[in-house]
Amino acid sequence: MDTDKHKTRRPSARSPRNQDDAQAPEAMAAAPRSVDGLRELMVSIGRGETNLSLGGKAHSVLAKLLEQPEEVAVRTITDLATALGVNASTLTRLTTKLGYTGFADFQGVFRDSLAERHRHFYTHQAERLVAGKEPRAQSAEANHTSPEVEVVAQLAHESIANVDTFLARLSPADLREAAALLAAAPRVRVHGLRQFSALASFLCYGLGMIRADVALLDAQGLGVAEGLAQLQPGDVVVVTSVAPYTRSVAEAAVAAANAGMTVIAITDTLASPLVPPARHTFLIPHESSFFSNSMGAYLIFCEGLLNLVATHLGKQSLQALARRERLITALGIETD
Incomplete structure (x- = not known):
């Protein structure tokens, strides 16, 4: 009897809106509470490893949001929608489909992640430096230099990338x-x-x-x-x-x-x-x-x-x- 009841609720292929609504409770239970978690979810969706599915446009919008977490944390839904070339309602539908109660709930994840990053900025940076010791040694060997030179070279290349970024938006x-x-x-x-x-x-x-x-x-x-x-x-x-x-x-x-x-x-x-x-x-x-x-x-x-x-x-x-x-x-x- 439970099976029959479930069948009566199954949306038809002609009703995409009902299909989205049917997926929302399942997605909501697993809505990530960190930006890293959202990135992992997006990868899983792209690989078909989750029951949640996004259309190509929605998947692209989510990817763009994850590329600019600081802006998502502070800009209004209208500003973000304009920058992405979509309607604000598109962002609302995307966030609810991911399992959030609305855009404000979704944005809160970015704000919390930003606050956490600021609280532990220096230790996070130092952890990255220490974690990169072995890759730098391998790079030094491949480039016939020394690990010490690789440290300086890496910083130089990163500064060049930062310069290129700010020049592009001046x-x-x-x-x-x-x-x-x-x-x-x-x-x-x-x-x-x-x-x-x-x-x-x-x-x-x-x-x-x-x-x-x-x-x-x-x-x-x-x-x-x-x-x-x-x-x-x-x-x-x-x-x-x-x-x-x-x-x-x-x-x-x-x-x-x-x-x-x-x-x-x-x-x-x-x-x-x-x-x-x-x-x-x-x-x-x-x-x-x-x-x-x-x-x-x-x-x-x-x-x-x-x-x-x-x-x-x-x-x-x-x-x-x-x-x-x-x-x-x-x-x-x-x-x-």
Whole structure:
């Protein structure tokens, strides 16, 4: 009798919607609660190893979502649908078919994974470094080099890949307008902490070579509030931080924007808390086997931005550099 009852519920081949609904309870019981689990499920679906099936379009959409987990974690369903060239309802149907109660439940998996990654970023990076020891030794043998050289070579190739990625998505308009702002603003302050204090110092030093009134936001250690209090609407604040983000840098960006200053952010993804308060945002990846955030692509971007500012300033930048050279000579700072 149970068998007959089950048969009466079997959807007909002419009713694909009912077929999807019939699969939903089964899928829901196994809905992955991690991004890695979702990737494994997608592979299983593609191999026909699960009772859950997706059409070609839905499978492609899921693959694209898994390629950009940070964006999925923070963007709205409408934004994601537009970026993927589908309707928001397509994403809703996909997530429910995978077993989630809706898109918000599905997105929560990405948010939780992102938060977990940030909490253990440095140990995860170090684990990858240690795990790669044997493959590097094999690569060194194949390339007739040493494991030590392979470590450096691997980082170099990863930095090149990061540079290629940010070049592919650079906005000419954002570059042009950011360079103009950095050239014309009455005052420029740069803010970055922890590892990215080095990048902030580098950018500040470079800008200071070609224009006046550039400094770190908290150069004297008096506090960010005091640094912002010295600025006026129309001044520019450049902030930089990447995952795992420094909370105080994000808070300084929001405070600067609320006070009428123009914020330029140099960060990693659209999930960054530096994005909302910024007028111009530059996204630079830092994927690498380095045990912390890779800085190579960031330095190259900043060098390019500095060159654009110098070009925009024209003769003014030449005069500033010439004056600097005269002072260096007068003070005997450099050796022959």
